[in-house]
Amino acid sequence: MVKKPKKKNWYRLDNTAKLYPAITSTQATSVFRLSATLKKMVEPSLLKKALVRISKRFPLFTVRLKRGFFWYYYEKTDIDPVPEEEKFFPCMFLEYKKEGFLPFRVLYYKRKISLEISHSITDGTGAITFLKSLIVEYFAQKGVPCDLFQGIVRPEMPIEDCESEDSFQHYYKKGLPDPPPLAKAYKLNYKSIPMGEYLITTGIVDVKNILAASKEYTCTVTQYFIAHYFDTLQDLFRLNSDYKQLPVVINIPVNLRNIFPSKTMRNFFAGISPAIDFRLGHYSFAELILIAQNYMKTAITEKKLAQQISYNVQQEKPLWIRVVPLWLKKQIVKIVYRNYGENRMTTSLSNLGDVVMPGEIEDQIDRFEFYPPPSDGTMKKVSMLSYRGKMYISFGSLTNDKTVEKLFFRKLRKAGFAVKIESNGV
């Protein structure tokens, strides 16, 4: 008799994912939200059916975090996810170390379906694929099926091996020199709000106006917003002259799937960090655009990003690091991250790009939104995406002080864009 090869029911955390269990706290939850608002009320029973069906197709997500002796690992579980009615603040802590909990949750509220997912499972690209596939399945349950469509996974599609690839390991090149170290960054010093709260301020602008403005400066939309965010922080830098004056650094996650041909559903991004030292004087908007443009052009190249990947992966390679017990490793990672990760960024800006849905249902979806994970190290982060000609720019804040948001959106208004503001304000 031939023994059937047993299917592996656990997997290692990828390079970035290793960081998150160590730095996650009840306030800095490493949980981000992607949501879709439909034109009609969400039907919870259909959503539940769709979620169970689609989650079977994403076995990488239906797992439980377990402690090994040296590393955390993910173990498959048979729990069926159940959508819950939204009642808490967004992006709250996920108890994914506990039995019976998954590293993501699906929420509904009136016409809105939200996916909240831990960064230790996947990045924005993996999460939006999951949400889009869930929405398509939801409409299929409602009797509106869609044809096959780029970027959408159907429950009946076979699971490919490349989806669970750890692309960091795959594209890791041994022996590349380390990238130059980053300088300490200017920090936003605000009093934080109570644990369990998270404030979102979303500004909505027309994509065509932003595109027109970007065209004027011959830059991309992301570059335009980087320059705009730098300009906002420049104003703040002048306002808060009593803060420690250091270069302003914006951390920008880059989707590595655009550079390396990976189809992974796990994390595959790298952070790049444009920096400007406003102690040198006032920068005009044209200058800021130029800096953003030049930086992005040189940083988002295969060579530079391969260097970044190799540097990150190298950190976990040495034997003496691997044999440190998990509890000690966790403490070390925490300290290293605080000093070399968080301290080296003022804030972060993440652009998920344009979300496209199949023609059969795109009319039935009002909008998509993307909320950054709460971060006590930076206090504020911003993330954005666009859907059907509107750009949704969401600030996530752990402080009541909204000066940054105010400066940012008033500045957009001054630049001639019509802006609509919403918030989960209380």
Next chain:
Amino acid sequence: MPYCPKCGVEVDNGIINCPLCVCEIPQFEEDVVEKRFPIPENIYSNQIKELKKQIFISITILCFGGILTLSSVHFLAGIDSQITNYGIIGIFGTWFYLFLFFGYISNIYLTVIGVGAVSLFLILGIDIVNPGVTWSVDVGFPVVVLFTVILLCAIKLYKRFKRKNQYVIIPIYIFTWSSFFCLGLESIIDYNFSGEISLTWSVIVLIPLLSIAAVLLGLYINLPEKIRDRLRRKFHF
């Protein structure tokens, strides 16, 4: 669509203050717009509830164990001592007190009445166990009832005349009601020991306490807004 006059940004219908600058939004349309978010709850208050429940269950198990041990000592080993009886009564009382203090009865009046009832039970228990103690009915009952009634009145009145500036109102309350309590207490004790009521120390307590309360109240009502504001600022909690 309404706009914030300061930021120049559009906001949803029905939004009262600008989400960016808290400036008031001029209202002119009456369409009610569907809410985009639920009124968010704090996830951690639920977790605290859960933790409280766990603590309470542990305490209950401990109490049960304690009673079981003491009962077996009493009935099986045949040791009939006052200590085991006190122990059983004490554990019962403690469990009920904790049940009330953990807020499992959401109605504050019922909680206060419950605390009174448990106290009565304890006093009675001590009386029954120890034949030497005889004051429970004569003194204990009236004192507990008096205290409970005064507390109930105080809470009722406090709720009715709730003011924002509790730093003045709360001391006034404590002073007033505790002086009444002293008055009642001395009457009960006096009546039981000498058969008639002649008040001495409670009056001495009553006069300064009530005067302080009156002065505070007078000051608070008549204080110019500026000083009141400063008081509020300095002593808010």
